[in-house]
Amino acid sequence: MGAVPEEITVKIWREANTIEIPQYATPGSAGVDLCSMKYCIIKPGELTLIPTGIRLAIPEGYEGQIRPRSGLALNQRIIIPNAPGTIDSDYRGEIMVMLLNMGTEPFSLSFGDRIAQLVFVPVARAKFEPVKELDQTKRGYGGFGSTGIR
Numbered sequence: 001m002g003a004v005p006e007e008i009t010v011k012i013w014r015e016a017n018t019i020e021i022p023q024y025a026t027p028g029s030a031g032v033d034l035c036s037m038k039y040c041i042i043k044p045g046e047l048t049l050i051p052t053g054i055r056l057a058i059p060e061g062y063e064g065q066i067r068p069r070s071g072l073a074l075n076q077r078i079i080i081p082n083a084p085g086t087i088d089s090d091y092r093g094e095i096m097v098m099l100l101n102m103g104t105e106p107f108s109l110s111f112g113d114r115i116a117q118l119v120f121v122p123v124a125r126a127k128f129e130p131v132k133e134l135d136q137t138k139r140g141y142g143g144f145g146s147t148g149i150r
Contacts, residue, residue: 008120011057015094019053022118031067031117034097040109042101047081050097050115058089058120066097067117077103080116089123 012021015037022032037053058064064087072078081100097116101107109115139146 008059008062010059010120013055015053022054031065031119033069033114034066034095034116034118036097036109036111036113036115038109039111042078042099042107042109044101044104044106047098047100050099050109052095052097052115054095055092056087056095057092058087060089061123062089062120063087063123064095065119065121066095067119069114069117072115076107077101078107078115084119087118 014021019037020035022034024032034052034054037051040048040050042048056064066080066083066085066087068078068080068083079100079102080098082098085098087095095118099109099115
């Protein structure tokens with residue numbers, strides 16, 4: 001049996017009691033599903049901001065990452081263009097999900113449809129140290145595609 005993941009407490013405010021508290025679908029799920037609180041049709045090429053009806057108090061030292069649902073991306077070509085979207089621990093506004101229709105057909109979204117996943121991740125804060133030069137590595141300045149595809 002694997003190690004039990006760390007559990008954190010996230011306070012949630014719901015716009016209405018009919019909005020369900022996000023749940024993990026399986027014991028091995030990394031994220032909880034976020035649902036749409038809006039009926040709409042997303043036209044091909046259209047970017048839409050979808051409300052979820054929830055606000056969170058994420059503990060300091062963590063962030064919430066909004067990630068795409070693989071089935072929406074594969075089957076309907078609905079993506080989250082800024083994935084992963086970051087929810088900072090001090091943000092208290094409504095969680096919104098940016099959806100983009102990359103398909104050729106309009107996509108109909110209903111109230112309660114699962115539109116994204118939310119994963120909680122520890123955050124390290126950087127302390128920047130100015131230097132005159134950086135240490136050398138084998139890769140060096142090689143970027144975009146410099147390591148090949150195989």
